[in-house]
Amino acid sequence: MNHAVELDRVTVSYRENIALHDISLTVEKGAFVAVVGPNGAGKTTLLTLINGLGTLQHGRVHIFNTLLTTRTINRIRRDIGYVPQHVNIDPRMPICVYDVVMLGRYPRIGMFRNPSKEDHRIVTGICERIGITDLVLKPIGHLSGGEAQKVSLARALAQEPRLLLLDEPTANLDPRAQHEIKDLIEKAYERDRLTVFFVTHILDHLPLVCSHAVLLKKGTIVAEGRIKDVFTRARLTEVYEHPVEPPIMNKEALNA
Ligand code: ATP
Secondary structure (H helix, E strand, O other), X not given: OOEEEEEEEEEEEEOOEEEEEEEEEEEEOOOEEEEEOOOOOOHHHHHHHHOOOOOEEEEEEEXXXXXXXXXXXXXXXXXXXXXXXXXXXXXXXXXXXXXXXXXXXXXXXXXXXXXXXXXXXXXXXXXXXXXXXXXXXXXXXHOOHXXXXXXXXXXXXXXXXXXXXXXXXXXXXXXXXXXXXXXXXXXXXXXXXXXXXXXXOOHHHOOOOOOEEEXXXXXXXXXXXXXXXXXXXXXXXXXXXXXXXXXXXXXXXXXX
Protein backbone atom coordinates (compact mmCIF):
# COMPACT_ATOMS: atom_id res chain seq x y z
CA MET A 1 0.00 0.00 0.00
CA ASN A 2 1.22 3.45 -0.91
CA HIS A 3 -0.80 5.51 1.53
CA ALA A 4 0.64 8.36 3.56
CA VAL A 5 -2.57 9.14 5.44
CA GLU A 6 -5.79 7.17 5.93
CA LEU A 7 -8.65 8.49 8.01
CA ASP A 8 -11.48 6.06 8.57
CA ARG A 9 -14.79 7.57 9.78
CA VAL A 10 -13.09 10.00 12.14
CA THR A 11 -14.93 12.31 14.52
CA VAL A 12 -13.12 14.91 16.65
CA SER A 13 -14.85 17.23 19.09
CA TYR A 14 -13.85 19.87 21.59
CA ARG A 15 -16.36 19.15 24.39
CA GLU A 16 -19.80 19.48 22.75
CA ASN A 17 -18.40 21.23 19.64
CA ILE A 18 -17.84 18.71 16.81
CA ALA A 19 -14.89 19.98 14.73
CA LEU A 20 -14.66 17.00 12.32
CA HIS A 21 -17.66 14.80 11.74
CA ASP A 22 -17.29 11.22 10.47
CA ILE A 23 -14.68 12.01 7.82
CA SER A 24 -12.79 9.49 5.72
CA LEU A 25 -9.82 10.34 3.53
CA THR A 26 -6.99 8.49 1.84
CA VAL A 27 -3.90 10.34 0.60
CA GLU A 28 -1.18 8.65 -1.42
CA LYS A 29 2.50 9.08 -0.63
CA GLY A 30 3.98 11.97 -2.60
CA ALA A 31 0.74 13.94 -2.95
CA PHE A 32 0.68 17.70 -2.37
CA VAL A 33 -2.71 18.34 -0.81
CA ALA A 34 -4.42 21.70 -0.39
CA VAL A 35 -6.74 21.76 2.61
CA VAL A 36 -9.22 24.52 1.95
CA GLY A 37 -12.39 25.86 3.52
CA PRO A 38 -13.81 28.85 5.36
CA ASN A 39 -12.93 29.89 8.92
CA GLY A 40 -13.87 27.23 11.45
CA ALA A 41 -14.23 24.50 8.80
CA GLY A 42 -11.86 22.18 10.70
CA LYS A 43 -8.64 22.61 8.71
CA THR A 44 -6.31 23.07 11.70
CA THR A 45 -8.10 20.28 13.54
CA LEU A 46 -7.45 17.99 10.56
CA LEU A 47 -3.70 18.76 10.66
CA THR A 48 -3.62 18.32 14.45
CA LEU A 49 -5.29 14.95 14.06
CA ILE A 50 -2.80 13.78 11.40
CA ASN A 51 0.00 15.07 13.64
CA GLY A 52 -1.17 12.65 16.31
CA LEU A 53 -2.30 15.33 18.75
CA GLY A 54 -6.08 15.29 18.31
CA THR A 55 -8.49 13.45 20.57
CA LEU A 56 -10.55 11.00 18.57
CA GLN A 57 -14.16 10.43 19.52
CA HIS A 58 -14.56 7.79 16.82
CA GLY A 59 -12.62 6.32 13.94
CA ARG A 60 -9.11 5.26 13.08
CA VAL A 61 -6.04 7.05 11.71
CA HIS A 62 -3.23 5.33 9.82
CA ILE A 63 -0.04 7.22 8.95
CA PHE A 64 2.28 5.44 6.51
CA ASN A 65 0.20 2.31 7.07
CA THR A 66 0.70 2.31 10.85
CA LEU A 67 -2.32 2.66 13.10
CA LEU A 68 -1.98 5.73 15.31
CA THR A 69 -2.13 4.64 18.97
CA THR A 70 -0.47 5.79 22.18
CA ARG A 71 2.13 3.08 21.54
CA THR A 72 2.96 4.12 17.94
CA ILE A 73 2.52 7.89 18.22
CA ASN A 74 6.15 8.82 19.01
CA ARG A 75 7.55 6.71 16.19
CA ILE A 76 5.00 8.11 13.72
CA ARG A 77 5.56 11.72 14.78
CA ARG A 78 9.28 11.45 14.02
CA ASP A 79 8.27 11.41 10.36
CA ILE A 80 5.94 14.41 10.57
CA GLY A 81 7.14 18.00 10.29
CA TYR A 82 4.66 20.66 11.40
CA VAL A 83 4.66 24.37 10.65
CA PRO A 84 1.99 25.95 12.88
CA GLN A 85 -0.27 28.84 12.00
CA HIS A 86 0.93 31.16 14.77
CA VAL A 87 4.26 31.23 16.50
CA ASN A 88 4.03 33.59 19.46
CA ILE A 89 7.51 34.16 20.79
CA ASP A 90 8.47 36.37 23.70
CA PRO A 91 11.16 38.77 22.32
CA ARG A 92 13.14 38.17 25.54
CA MET A 93 13.37 34.43 24.83
CA PRO A 94 17.12 33.65 25.11
CA ILE A 95 17.36 31.26 22.17
CA CYS A 96 18.83 31.93 18.74
CA VAL A 97 17.65 30.89 15.28
CA TYR A 98 20.22 28.08 15.00
CA ASP A 99 18.99 26.48 18.24
CA VAL A 100 15.38 26.67 17.06
CA VAL A 101 16.24 24.89 13.81
CA MET A 102 18.18 22.30 15.84
CA LEU A 103 15.00 21.64 17.87
CA GLY A 104 13.71 19.94 14.72
CA ARG A 105 16.44 17.29 15.15
CA TYR A 106 15.38 16.28 18.69
CA PRO A 107 12.76 13.68 17.70
CA ARG A 108 15.71 11.89 16.03
CA ILE A 109 18.46 12.80 18.55
CA GLY A 110 16.38 11.85 21.60
CA MET A 111 15.89 13.74 24.84
CA PHE A 112 18.94 14.60 26.99
CA ARG A 113 21.41 13.75 24.22
CA ASN A 114 23.69 16.19 22.43
CA PRO A 115 23.51 16.83 18.68
CA SER A 116 26.15 14.96 16.70
CA LYS A 117 28.38 16.37 13.95
CA GLU A 118 25.85 14.99 11.49
CA ASP A 119 23.02 16.91 13.21
CA HIS A 120 25.06 20.14 12.96
CA ARG A 121 25.82 19.40 9.29
CA ILE A 122 22.11 18.91 8.55
CA VAL A 123 21.05 22.07 10.37
CA THR A 124 23.76 24.17 8.70
CA GLY A 125 22.76 22.77 5.28
CA ILE A 126 19.08 23.53 5.82
CA CYS A 127 19.81 27.08 7.00
CA GLU A 128 21.73 27.58 3.73
CA ARG A 129 18.92 26.10 1.62
CA ILE A 130 16.27 28.22 3.30
CA GLY A 131 18.46 31.34 3.11
CA ILE A 132 18.69 32.10 6.83
CA THR A 133 22.43 31.58 7.37
CA ASP A 134 22.91 35.28 8.17
CA LEU A 135 20.22 35.00 10.87
CA VAL A 136 21.52 31.97 12.78
CA LEU A 137 22.83 33.95 15.77
CA LYS A 138 19.84 36.27 16.01
CA PRO A 139 17.47 35.87 18.98
CA ILE A 140 14.32 34.11 17.80
CA GLY A 141 12.07 36.89 19.12
CA HIS A 142 13.77 39.53 16.93
CA LEU A 143 12.63 38.33 13.50
CA SER A 144 10.21 39.75 10.93
CA GLY A 145 7.13 37.67 10.06
CA GLY A 146 8.73 36.39 6.84
CA GLU A 147 12.00 35.48 8.61
CA ALA A 148 10.12 33.73 11.43
CA GLN A 149 8.15 31.69 8.91
CA LYS A 150 11.37 30.61 7.15
CA VAL A 151 12.83 29.52 10.51
CA SER A 152 9.68 27.56 11.28
CA LEU A 153 9.95 25.81 7.91
CA ALA A 154 13.68 25.14 8.46
CA ARG A 155 12.95 23.59 11.88
CA ALA A 156 10.32 21.30 10.34
CA LEU A 157 12.68 20.28 7.50
CA ALA A 158 15.59 19.68 9.91
CA GLN A 159 13.53 16.80 11.25
CA GLU A 160 13.87 15.15 7.81
CA PRO A 161 10.13 14.45 7.72
CA ARG A 162 8.31 12.27 5.21
CA LEU A 163 5.07 14.16 5.82
CA LEU A 164 5.02 17.96 6.06
CA LEU A 165 1.99 19.72 7.58
CA LEU A 166 1.75 23.45 6.85
CA ASP A 167 -0.94 25.56 8.54
CA GLU A 168 -1.38 28.76 6.52
CA PRO A 169 2.36 29.22 6.04
CA THR A 170 1.91 32.34 3.90
CA ALA A 171 -0.71 34.14 6.03
CA ASN A 172 0.24 37.67 7.11
CA LEU A 173 3.26 37.85 4.79
CA ASP A 174 3.89 40.51 2.16
CA PRO A 175 3.72 39.35 -1.50
CA ARG A 176 7.47 38.85 -1.84
CA ALA A 177 7.72 36.83 1.39
CA GLN A 178 4.68 34.77 0.31
CA HIS A 179 6.40 33.98 -2.96
CA GLU A 180 9.68 33.04 -1.22
CA ILE A 181 7.95 30.69 1.23
CA LYS A 182 5.91 29.03 -1.54
CA ASP A 183 9.07 28.58 -3.60
CA LEU A 184 10.96 27.01 -0.66
CA ILE A 185 8.06 24.64 0.03
CA GLU A 186 7.90 23.60 -3.64
CA LYS A 187 11.65 22.95 -3.71
CA ALA A 188 11.56 20.92 -0.47
CA TYR A 189 8.61 18.89 -1.77
CA GLU A 190 10.36 18.05 -5.02
CA ARG A 191 13.83 17.52 -3.55
CA ASP A 192 12.82 15.38 -0.55
CA ARG A 193 9.84 13.58 -2.18
CA LEU A 194 7.59 14.62 0.68
CA THR A 195 3.87 14.25 1.16
CA VAL A 196 2.51 17.72 1.96
CA PHE A 197 -0.71 19.07 3.50
CA PHE A 198 -1.01 22.83 2.92
CA VAL A 199 -3.84 24.59 4.75
CA THR A 200 -5.07 27.89 3.40
CA HIS A 201 -8.23 29.76 2.65
CA ILE A 202 -6.48 31.99 0.17
CA LEU A 203 -6.43 29.88 -2.96
CA ASP A 204 -3.91 32.07 -4.76
CA HIS A 205 -1.39 31.16 -2.04
CA LEU A 206 -1.25 27.54 -3.22
CA PRO A 207 2.02 26.43 -4.83
CA LEU A 208 1.74 25.26 -8.44
CA VAL A 209 2.93 21.76 -7.52
CA CYS A 210 -0.30 21.24 -5.57
CA SER A 211 -1.90 18.09 -6.99
CA HIS A 212 -4.89 17.34 -4.75
CA ALA A 213 -7.41 19.19 -2.62
CA VAL A 214 -9.66 18.58 0.34
CA LEU A 215 -12.54 21.02 0.65
CA LEU A 216 -13.94 21.28 4.18
CA LYS A 217 -17.04 22.96 5.50
CA LYS A 218 -18.42 22.77 9.04
CA GLY A 219 -16.33 19.72 9.88
CA THR A 220 -17.24 17.62 6.87
CA ILE A 221 -15.45 16.94 3.59
CA VAL A 222 -17.48 18.52 0.80
CA ALA A 223 -15.15 17.28 -1.94
CA GLU A 224 -11.69 15.76 -2.32
CA GLY A 225 -9.56 14.53 -5.17
CA ARG A 226 -7.55 16.03 -8.01
CA ILE A 227 -7.40 19.79 -7.84
CA LYS A 228 -9.09 20.48 -11.15
CA ASP A 229 -12.08 18.36 -10.12
CA VAL A 230 -12.42 19.84 -6.63
CA PHE A 231 -11.86 23.54 -7.32
CA THR A 232 -14.83 24.42 -9.49
CA ARG A 233 -16.35 27.89 -9.33
CA ALA A 234 -19.75 26.50 -8.31
CA ARG A 235 -18.41 24.35 -5.50
CA LEU A 236 -16.07 27.00 -4.07
CA THR A 237 -18.83 29.60 -4.18
CA GLU A 238 -21.19 27.23 -2.39
CA VAL A 239 -18.66 26.37 0.31
CA TYR A 240 -17.59 29.97 0.96
CA GLU A 241 -21.14 31.34 0.51
CA HIS A 242 -19.50 34.05 -1.56
CA PRO A 243 -18.37 34.21 -5.23
CA VAL A 244 -14.93 32.54 -5.46
CA GLU A 245 -12.94 31.95 -8.65
CA PRO A 246 -10.83 28.75 -8.88
CA PRO A 247 -7.10 29.53 -8.67
CA ILE A 248 -4.90 29.33 -11.75
CA MET A 249 -2.93 26.16 -10.98
CA ASN A 250 -1.15 25.80 -14.26
CA LYS A 251 2.29 27.26 -14.99
CA GLU A 252 1.63 27.74 -18.72
CA ALA A 253 -1.60 29.62 -18.01
CA LEU A 254 0.25 31.86 -15.57
CA ASN A 255 2.95 32.66 -18.11
CA ALA A 256 0.45 33.39 -20.89
P1 ATP B 1 -9.46 28.97 10.55
O1 ATP B 1 -9.45 29.04 9.06
O2 ATP B 1 -10.25 30.10 11.16
O3 ATP B 1 -8.11 28.81 11.17
P2 ATP B 1 -10.09 26.12 10.72
O4 ATP B 1 -10.75 25.66 9.48
O5 ATP B 1 -8.64 25.80 10.86
O6 ATP B 1 -10.35 27.67 10.97
P3 ATP B 1 -10.39 24.82 13.29
O7 ATP B 1 -9.42 25.73 13.96
O8 ATP B 1 -9.97 23.43 13.05
O9 ATP B 1 -10.92 25.47 11.93
O10 ATP B 1 -11.72 24.82 14.15
C1 ATP B 1 -12.83 23.97 13.85
C2 ATP B 1 -13.89 24.15 14.95
O11 ATP B 1 -13.39 23.68 16.20
C3 ATP B 1 -14.30 25.61 15.16
O12 ATP B 1 -15.68 25.63 15.44
C4 ATP B 1 -13.49 26.02 16.38
O13 ATP B 1 -14.17 27.02 17.12
C5 ATP B 1 -13.40 24.72 17.17
N1 ATP B 1 -12.15 24.63 17.93
C6 ATP B 1 -10.90 24.61 17.42
N2 ATP B 1 -9.98 24.49 18.41
C7 ATP B 1 -10.68 24.44 19.57
C8 ATP B 1 -10.31 24.30 20.95
N3 ATP B 1 -9.04 24.18 21.32
N4 ATP B 1 -11.31 24.27 21.86
C9 ATP B 1 -12.60 24.38 21.51
N5 ATP B 1 -13.03 24.49 20.23
C10 ATP B 1 -12.08 24.52 19.27
